[in-house]
Amino acid sequence: MNPDHSSRSYLLAGASALTKPSDVFQINANFETFAHNLKLRTIEWRVLFAIDGYRTVREICNQLYLDEGQAREIFGKLALLNLIQEEEISLSDFLQRSPTGRVGDVPGGPALPAPAPLPQLTSGRPAASAASILMVSDAPAPASVPEEEVSRPVHPEAVPPMVASAPEPVAAVLSGAPLAPATPVAEAALGAESAPAPAEVATSAPVFTALVPLVASVPSAPLEAPETAADSAVPSARAPELATASAEPEVTAAPGSPRTSPKPAAPAAVTEVSVVAFVAEAVPTAPPPHPEPEPVALLPVALISEPNPAPAAETTIAAAAEATPAPAAEPAPTLAADLAPTPEPSTPAPAPDVAQPAAPVASARVSAPEPVVSAPVAPAVPPRRVEPLGFEFQTLGPSAASITPSVRPVERTPLPPRPPATPRLALPPAPRPSWLEPRELREVPRPVAPMSFLPVVTPIAPPPLPPVALVVAPVVAPVVAPVVAPVVAPVVPAAFVAPVVPLEPVASAALAAIAPVPPRETPPLEYVPRQPVSTDNPPAAAASVASVKTSPIPILPIPPAPPVTFAPPSPAVPPARSTPSESLRPAPARSIFGEPGTPLPPPAPIIIPTVPLAPIIERRTDPDAAPKLPAPMTTFVTGARLPGLPLIPPPVRPVEPLALPVSPPAPEPAAAGSPPAMPLMRPLTRITAPAPVVIAPVAPLTFHSAAPAPAPASTPAPSALAPLPAPVAEAPTPAATPPPPLPEFRLGAVIDFIMKQSGGGTLGQLATYRILLQVPPELLREAGIRSLEFDGSSDIAIKNVELQRALTAAVEKVLEVTVPPGAFLR
Amino acid sequence: MTEIELKVFLDVTRNFFEKLGSAPVSLGAPSLRFDAPPLHDFTGLIELGGSTAGFVCITMPRAMLSALLLAVGERASGDVALADMVGEVANIVASNARAALGTSIEISHPTAIMGSKNGPMLPAPTFITPVFWNEHVGHLILALESA
Numbered sequence: 020m021n022p023d024h025s026s027r028s029y030l031l032a033g034a035s036a037l038t039k040p041s042d043v044f045q046i047n048a049n050f051e052t053f054a055h056n057l058k059l060r061t062i063e064w065r066v067l068f069a070i071d072g073y074r075t076v077r078e079i080c081n082q083l084y085l086d087e088g089q090a091r092e093i094f095g096k097l098a099l100l101n102l103i104q105e106e107e108i109s110l111s112d113f114l115q116r117s118p119t120g121r122v123g124d125v126p127g128g129p130a131l132p133a134p135a136p137l138p139q140l141t142s143g144r145p146a147a148s149a150a151s152i153l154m155v156s157d158a159p160a161p162a163s164v165p166e167e168e169v170s171r172p173v174h175p176e177a178v179p180p181m182v183a184s185a186p187e188p189v190a191a192v193l194s195g196a197p198l199a200p201a202t203p204v205a206e207a208a209l210g211a212e213s214a215p216a217p218a219e220v221a222t223s224a225p226v227f228t229a230l231v232p233l234v235a236s237v238p239s240a241p242l243e244a245p246e247t248a249a250d251s252a253v254p255s256a257r258a259p260e261l262a263t264a265s266a267e268p269e270v271t272a273a274p275g276s277p278r279t280s281p282k283p284a285a286p287a288a289v290t291e292v293s294v295v296a297f298v299a300e301a302v303p304t305a306p307p308p309h310p311e312p313e314p315v316a317l318l319p320v321a322l323i324s325e326p327n328p329a330p331a332a333e334t335t336i337a338a339a340a341e342a343t344p345a346p347a348a349e350p351a352p353t354l355a356a357d358l359a360p361t362p363e364p365s366t367p368a369p370a371p372d373v374a375q376p377a378a379p380v381a382s383a384r385v386s387a388p389e390p391v392v393s394a395p396v397a398p399a400v401p402p403r404r405v406e407p408l409g410f411e412f413q414t415l416g417p418s419a420a421s422i423t424p425s426v427r428p429v430e431r432t433p434l435p436p437r438p439p440a441t442p443r444l445a446l447p448p449a450p451r452p453s454w455l456e457p458r459e460l461r462e463v464p465r466p467v468a469p470m471s472f473l474p475v476v477t478p479i480a481p482p483p484l485p486p487v488a489l490v491v492a493p494v495v496a497p498v499v500a501p502v503v504a505p506v507v508a509p510v511v512p513a514a515f516v517a518p519v520v521p522l523e524p525v526a527s528a529a530l531a532a533i534a535p536v537p538p539r540e541t542p543p544l545e546y547v548p549r550q551p552v553s554t555d556n557p558p559a560a561a562a563s564v565a566s567v568k569t570s571p572i573p574i575l576p577i578p579p580a581p582p583v584t585f586a587p588p589s590p591a592v593p594p595a596r597s598t599p600s601e602s603l604r605p606a607p608a609r610s611i612f613g614e615p616g617t618p619l620p621p622p623a624p625i626i627i628p629t630v631p632l633a634p635i636i637e638r639r640t641d642p643d644a645a646p647k648l649p650a651p652m653t654t655f656v657t658g659a660r661l662p663g664l665p666l667i668p669p670p671v672r673p674v675e676p677l678a679l680p681v682s683p684p685a686p687e688p689a690a691a692g693s694p695p696a697m698p699l700m701r702p703l704t705r706i707t708a709p710a711p712v713v714i715a716p717v718a719p720l721t722f723h724s725a726a727p728a729p730a731p732a733s734t735p736a737p738s739a740l741a742p743l744p745a746p747v748a749e750a751p752t753p754a755a756t757p758p759p760p761l762p763e764f765r766l767g768a769v770i771d772f773i774m775k776q777s778g779g780g781t782l783g784q785l786a787t788y789r790i791l792l793q794v795p796p797e798l799l800r801e802a803g804i805r806s807l808e809f810d811g812s813s814d815i816a817i818k819n820v821e822l823q824r825a826l827t828a829a830v831e832k833v834l835e836v837t838v839p840p841g842a843f844l845r
Numbered sequence: 846m847t848e849i850e851l852k853v854f855l856d857v858t859r860n861f862f863e864k865l866g867s868a869p870v871s872l873g874a875p876s877l878r879f880d881a882p883p884l885h886d887f888t889g890l891i892e893l894g895g896s897t898a899g900f901v902c903i904t905m906p907r908a909m910l911s912a913l914l915l916a917v918g919e920r921a922s923g924d925v926a927l928a929d930m931v932g933e934v935a936n937i938v939a940s941n942a943r944a945a946l947g948t949s950i951e952i953s954h955p956t957a958i959m960g961s962k963n964g965p966m967l968p969a970p971t972f973i974t975p976v977f978w979n980e981h982v983g984h985l986i987l988a989l990e991s992a
Contacts (some may be wrong), residue, residue: 779846781855784875785848788972791877792991796969799879807877808968 038076038094040087044103045072057102066093070103073113762844764823766804767814769830769843774809776834784809786833793829798822846897850946851987855974857941858985862978865929867916873975873982881964882971882986885914886910887927888958889935890965894951899989901942902966903935909981916979928957938985 046067059067062083080090082492097103770787777786791799791807802822807813817823827838855872862870888904905913910927914936921928932955939952958965967988976983 544898737888781852781875782848785851785972788851788875788877788987789848791879791970792989796879799970805878805880807879808872809876 033095038091038646040075040077040080040090042076042094042105043072043074044070044076044094044098044105045108047102047104050102057100062089063093063096066090067097067102072096072108214837267609762841763816764818764843765816765845766826767808767811767816769826770807770809770813772838772842773830773834776830776836790826790829790833793832794822794825800824846946850897851972851989853869853942853945854938854985857938857945857976858903858976862976864969865913865916865978866926867868867912868941868979870976870978872985874970876953877970878973879969882959882967882973882984882988883933884961884964885983886959887962888936888961888964889931889933890956890958891935891939892953893939893989894953896949897989898991899987900965901935902965902967902988903931903938903976903983904961905934905976905983906981907930909978909983912979912981917947924959928959932957945960 062085065083066085069082074082076090076094079085080087085093085488100104143145241729773787773790774783777783787809797817800819800822802815802819804813804815818827823843827843830836831838857874859870862868882902884902885904886907887910888902892903893899893901907927910930911922914920914926916924916928917930919930936955939955942951943952967986968990969988972987972989974985974987976985
């Protein structure tokens, strides 16, 4: 950035020549882009930061105590480096850059005599809220204000036309700092807090918002500023924006003057940009040429963007300004003093030679009494983003080590102290449940009925064991018992010795103790989804296939009859417990002697009905219809029947009156396989009306007149010993015609009838199928009908009248015709 | 279920084999059996419900099913494939019959039965119709409880 030395002199000379004392420079908008690469002298940096776009070169020179030559050189160099430039600005920009301070804002300004009291711009509100300088009113000035002070000429360049026409107080307010010192806005806003300010200085003490903070004027003593983490951050690109967007200039302080509140001329919606800076109080290496206040360096550290503050913040400022009036005798009313976090604003500034940690300076909205300097902190302000401002201050002089800034860039709202933990109530230990306590194995004596002749072995273990009877003869029982009992007790706890008595009453009691077996209910048949079944395992396949329509019924296992030894019931013997669940269980009496005393009767007969293994086909659609397959009930009879169990009637088939034909019935064909037995419990259904009796015509008997005696109807068998009668020659009898065969009920006739009625063919065959579906299959099987072919080979005679009736009824029902008599006879 | 409705099963079975196109099909003379019908190697069983309850079975020998698999483009000839095929045939027959008979008839999923020794307990009598196809003989069995 530094120009070449050869051409530098000429350019610098030219630039310096062009610099006029009345010029107003401002920092280039692109300053931040190359700020870090700049190499400037200290005085040049000071000049650079003194440029605020508002003050003239002369004012800056006066502030920095520069002579004309230095000023021309520095300004020319800065202009040559394109760091500063002079440009025309708008009114709003001008107003934004308007000085907020008063005459004495610039430290080290020329000590001018205090001006006369200025006309006061009174506010409609009390002084506490008068900080909102937007509420400037044009009330008439107090009478104490000299008229000549009000009418002082203002800067001709700074008076906007629009302001010129306004009333003087208002015009003075709106004209801003460049006006005559008689119209400092802050002073008018603050009313009585006026301070003398020379006209020349009044317009030279603004703070270039946040970008160019106040730099103490230490001409010969370079101010040393530390580099903090925030300082060394990258330069912020917001600096130019800050100059224009910040509607609220920095609080400036002047010696002996109260703090002033900035006058935001910009719209209220401007985002406030606060600057957290450090105020370091450094000791100049050389005494200043003038007795001047303590040098203060305001080091911008970071920008804190925050929402637009509430208007009340300004009130806070005003209140703070009132609460912390800077005493006139205060030697160094610096920013640090104004915005010191110390709660007591009247604390005098420290000695110049004492390095003191500077208090961070925040924006203008910081109220002084607040211990922490920051922007107006609302209770619910979200965390703010800290952006580095991008200013680096080089270490200036050997006193750098003495500067100990207090880095507090961001205020953090302290969390409320955590309340002390409430001590928990010490609950008494819960009583331990009894079931958790270790159990004590106690021997619980069982109540045992006293026995008359034998001691009872007390069971040791709680679980009851079946009693064991030590069966002995009654005679030897008193002798054997004392000897056997101690021996048997460890082995069979529940043993006792009982004399043997006749068993009849015992058996009766045992049988009576057995509860009758309740009739079991057949579980409902359910449909079971079928799966492919392999025939590799025929039983499993059969069971799976049978599950299509059936449901297997569990079969109760038949326990083998154990050897039972009965003991006589004795009043000394405890009654046997009989529970319903154990009713079927035989008493596990054992004989330790290996042989019973007396021969036992046969075991008690128990009938346990079971169901057949074959599944039962369920008829779901026609529950009234008889099942297709019989369901024989197999019984395992081991003896007498239990009471309560229904007896199974013997398979008795209903005897029906049969109309026997006159002719002897033809012998039934021998079936290849005998038909299965009829179901025992299955009633015969579908018994229709009795079949018509077919009486075959009987041939009339003929009698021969020549016969000596009428021949008996039934000729007795000729005896082999009796002589044969002699034939009658004169009266030969005609030969008797053989009787025609009686017509039979033929199955072929039925099929033919069906085929004829249904049209034959497939329909006739299906009609036959439908008709035969109506006939009980048992009858068909009894008749030896295993299959039926439609080719005429199944023409058999049906002898069973019931089957005949069933066939006739089925035909009439399915075909809805009336079968004429003899239609199925052939 | 009338004769005409029962005939639907026969027609559907014939149509199925006719649609294969590989060989002519014919239905032989039916017969009624009052005992357990004979079964072939594989049997597809479908239960009918609704107004007409019963079973529809198609039983075919292994060779016939293998020929069927080849006819439909299947290369597999294992038992699983054959069982699937016979079940598929039964399903097609029953489904088409249902389509012809309407919603009054309910059809279950087909069940394939492998083996001829242990057949299902079918209600008697059964209407057995031989199916001649591609030099093989299968049987269509109608085992209805009532019709």
